[in-house]
Amino acid sequence: MMNRPERKLPITGLDVIRFFAAFLVMAHHLAFWSWAVAYEATANSITGGIPAFPSLTWLSWFGAVGVDIFFVLSGFVILYSAGRDSRSFARSRVLRLVPGALVSASLSAVTLLTLHTTPAWSVATRFLRSIFFVPYGPWIDGVYWTLGIEIVFYATIFVLLKTASVERLRLVLYPIGLVSSAFWLMSVFFGLNVYINTTFGSAVVRTLQLLLVYHGNLFTIGGLLWASLLGQRKGADLPVIALCVGTAVLHIAIDKAWEAEVAHSTAAVPILIWATCVVGIVLSVRFNDQVSRVIPGRFARNTGIATYSLYLINDVIGAIFLKGAYALTSHAEAALAFALQSGRCSPQPLTAFGGSGNKVGAMAHSAFPPNSRVLSQALQRAWRASGESA
16 A cells, blocks of 8 residues: 555646746647637637747747646646545546535636627537536637546546555556557557548547547556656656657547647647656656755645646637737737736636635636736737727
């Protein structure tokens, strides 16, 4: 049986990596996804592809790899914080997910209704899908697609805690990792992923995502790293980790191939970033004391806390800041820099991150810091002015 301390020490480096991953995704959405995609995306539907940032493609095209980093982090952090009680685990996950999603989805919905970029009935249905974590879209923002996958992994760990114990994690991690790895190996050698996409369509792809077929190797890497770094590694752990890392590299190479082509680059870039962050997870645990001396723990924790909400609002709110700032300045790069500041508006509902339960009513009030509220109002005036002159 694993001997773990009852009180988990915060691992500072993980919060830094989590924020870095969120920023990668945000930069990808605003500086690449908002104009370079040939089909409708959340940011693109707001900006209409204007402004465009072809000169920044080399810095932004690979940012979607932040999601792959998130999944490895989830595999590690969920097991690190799971404890032994299934009820406490479920409660912590609900408090982690629900308030942040409710506030973020509400902000996005109100914004879309105000700007009239999406029919009201569509905003309403997407909002409800988002706050009730319906596993199939469309949602108020495309980024909610990852929440269903996360919830399935949480539910798997909950069942493990309910029926056995977290010490028997390999009962779920090995099968999840091996099935996912087999899928990506068959995709490389036999084109399985292409066959599924072209033959069955998005509903089947989404179902396989929810079954962790697409991303199970990433969760397994994180979970087995957790066991290994606690000194509880077993004989098959390293081979399974190696297999999952190898197939994760194949996954990223396949998944980012078209973006690499658009950017005239190579999938080696997101692979290297992902691998560096995985190594960073290991080093963050091994050298947590040293990292904590360099990076203040409270700063790192607050940064990590803001990541979830930043991820959920960056597409809609960020795109609005981008379009409003461009209408005001007519300078694409300045508008992008301003839009990236929308991350400072990320709502921080305290109960979603372990705060006291009586603060739910303060969530909406504290959603925007004062300076960001002023900036938001300024952008709204600029937006209206640009609409009137159109």
